[in-house]
Amino acid sequence: MENSQDESESDEQEQFLEMKPLWSLAPMFPLPMGYDVATQSTDPMLVFVTPFRSCTSPEQSPVSFGQPLPKSPIPLKATPISAAFPMPRHKDEPSDGDYKPFSGQKKPTPLKTAKRTQQAECSNAANTKRRSIQRSLNKELAFSSSLSSDPKESVEEAMIMFDSLRRHILQLDEKEDAGKRADLKAGSLMMQNGLRINSSKIIGPVPGVEIGDIFFFRIEMCIVGLHAPAMAGIDYISAKHAGKDEILAVSIISSGGYENDDNDMNILVYTGQGGNSRHKDKHDQKLERGNLALMNSMKKKNLIRVVRSAQDPFCNSSKIYIYDGLYWVEDSWTDRAKNGFSVFKYKLRREPGQRDGISVWKKTEKWKANPVTRNNVIRVDISSKAEKLPVCLVSDVDDQKGPSYFDYITGVEYSRPLSKTKPLQSCKCPSVCLPSDTNCSCAQLNSGYLPYSANGVLVKHIPMLYECSSTCQCCQNCRNRVTQKGVNLNFEVFWTGDCGWGVRSWDPIRAGTFICEYAGQVIDETNMNMGDEEDEYTFRTSWHSDKVSRWNLGAELLEEKSDNTTTENLKKLPIVISAKRSGNVARFLNHSCSPNLLWQPVQYDHGDDSYPHIMFFAMKHIPPMTELTYDYGTRVAPPGIKGKIPNVCKLKPCFCGSTNCRGSL
Incomplete structure (x- = not known):
């Protein structure tokens, strides 16, 4: 705290x-x-x-x-x-x-x-x-x-x-x-x-x-x-x-x-x-x-x-x-x-x-104490206890019985074995990593600062965030171990109508709070058929979005080198994560041209050649029962591909309803 x-x-x-x-x-x-x-x-x-x-x-x-x-x-x-x-x-x-x-x-x-x-x-x-x-x-x-x-x-x-x-x-x-x-x-x-x-x-x-x-x-x-x-x-x-x-x-x-x-x-x-x-x-x-x-x-x-x-x-x-x-x-x-x-x-x-104002809080407090009191519950926990807190499935439409079947997992699965290279640099902090400790190697990986505040809030959106790994000497309560501990919010998956299934939380969410990981199967670019049309549960880091750049607004010092968080800085990221057959609650996050979430690459535990995890954080304070969304970005075809394989850069209509809606994604 x-x-x-x-x-x-x-x-x-x-x-x-x-x-x-x-x-x-x-x-x-x-x-x-x-x-x-x-x-x-x-x-x-x-x-x-x-x-x-x-x-x-x-x-x-x-x-x-x-x-x-x-x-x-x-x-x-x-x-x-x-x-x-x-x-x-x-x-x-x-x-x-x-x-x-x-x-x-x-x-x-x-x-x-x-x-x-x-x-x-x-x-x-x-x-x-x-x-x-x-x-x-x-x-x-x-x-x-x-x-x-x-x-x-x-x-x-x-x-x-x-x-x-x-x-x-x-x-x-x-x-x-x-x-x-x-x-x-x-x-x-x-x-x-x-x-x-x-x-x-x-x-x-x-x-x-x-x-x-x-x-x-x-x-x-x-x-x-x-x-x-x-x-x-x-x-x-x-x-x-x-x-x-x-x-x-x-x-x-x-x-x-x-x-x-x-x-x-x-x-x-x-x-x-x-x-x-x-x-x-x-x-x-x-x-x-x-x-x-x-x-x-x-x-x-x-x-x-x-x-x-x-x-x-x-x-x-x-x-x-x-x-x-x-x-x-x-x-x-x-x-x-x-x-x-x-x-x-x-x-x-x-x-x-x-x-409704405060009355929403009263209802959600009741639901958190007993999820079955939520009206129109289809299933109390679609995670089957894989998450620490139940993920409730609800629908106010009688003919909606739930999404198609998928395996609920809490992390990522790799299509190829990870090579056994040396692990990331490990800290020697005896108990927890301290902000004033100049010898903390994990802080050094994060440009000399711990990336989270004492209560686990993300400070800035950066090209790569390094959490303490399993080889670090600090304890599990270290403040630099946030996303690896899993989800701590009460989610519900609900039917939105035009946008299908969506996600919202029964909890109030502070800006910078960790939401969830995008779980699924990591697909290597070399193993992907570029002519294949993506499914609706595909996450791409190569899609460009500039919406998150304003999240660091006003926070940078002129004496510091500016962080340019673009795809050029993220060469080690996976090209595709598919959550069609297996995934978690993140597979139901909808797009918005005015999102309230951002994704942040986070690295821990694996070797220095492995893919980082894609973690979602709140861009702003989010009241209970507000739909959680992120910007899917603009599809950009790789060099030499545009015009040859139409499915790569095929646009889809956007129904986010934002005043800044681009009309397509």
Whole structure:
């Protein structure tokens, strides 16, 4: 598991700043060194109160980001949310100074500046190098962003960039034994370089953010404009209405820090903020700030975005945040909390007609406990216990009885014996491989870094990933043994309709998580008849796809040589893996021109002339019951073959439904 300080965040709703309402529009973020807040604009931006309406297609989506939704009846004035705006901190609020990603919160005085300059001149070479790395990240980000004009795609790109930065910063921090909270560092870099989207606060749905979307860090919600405060549970805006200054709530997070009642999927009883600080005596809550905003919203009946939380099934110290859609405050009253002090209670009711949000989680939790409770189950486990967890086969169509017969295997079978060459270099690590160990040979094979974070998340997509082998001295719990341990997700194979059988997971999946291996028979290029037409369960590494190149977006350092992950770097890969007669759940993964999975070659155990394994990883956070897809790529005929053997480069129609669909594959 990664350090809980990095992978989990404070969930205290009472961590709200005591300030004027307009100041609350800026998220609480540590500032990069030397950032001058006096340069920040305070010009007002128009914000519209928008009624609920579904936004499930590109035609229904707003055409630009960070702009008000069209045809909104009540224009409100609000200030823009700045990237790294410093906030006066209330004495009850825990400071982010403990994390100190780059510098302190306050603008330094001349005396302090001189002192810091003197200290900086006396710093050692390692610290000097680290500051250079940080500046390089800033510079690269400033020129690497090319957000799409489509709101959903832009949200995804911003999230991919953030997590790519976070993973690589964490990798650097671990190796150099630097500070934690890589999420705050990555978020601060993006904010500083203007890579936040939906920067103006709005009431109602946020363009590009869909109900059911999941977040592993509060700062992710800030980056996409779903919930601005980095710590407070209530987000609100200040508005001029009827000649009076009023504040209205725009979003809340129910994270378990207070005594909320969230068992009902359509009703949330939410406890107000304040009075429960860990840093001073407890007291009665006051009708101010977020509490007052919720009270005003009850009177105005404006819709409020609600984010609920759930326990991360793979990390006991972390929570996952789920956007559950739009609610409105139905009632409010005061109550006596368990600590004996008075608190405000707000009853919020979910707006009808929205897609499922947290209710999906409740269903999948029930299915994981007992798969037979899943409706329309054809077979509880098609793997016949070959996998650690059952792979359920379901169909909502009566005449679908299941796919054609195949042998379920969990690895690859070779059409020719592997030659007995010397094994890959083996590490001598006595227990586990450590990021700071410069003598670890497995880290050296991976360009000097361990390729996974402490909780098994892939850091970067690279030409070849080397895991520890059976000859390594480290134990089986080493963090560099991820894919070889097998699948750890609850899958179901389901009937999609036009695309046949597909795969989805009952678990929430974090970006970089290992999904499964593409199992089947490895077919050597020399033994393949190039005129043979491939079956629908064929995987080809020679098919070109550039969709995964953006997964490393923003994470590379300018001082490092760029990784060019193309087929030219993968000369040892198998040409074909056929899963027609034998395979695993990966044989049912469908194509998408906007995929959520990528494939990564991984080498371990065999000799240095053997084929690597083809492993799938998540490109982004994937909510439960979302179909898992990867880009099959574009068929490219080998030199001298094109035009002579039509089947080699014959295109098939694509039915992925993506807004970026190429039309064929």
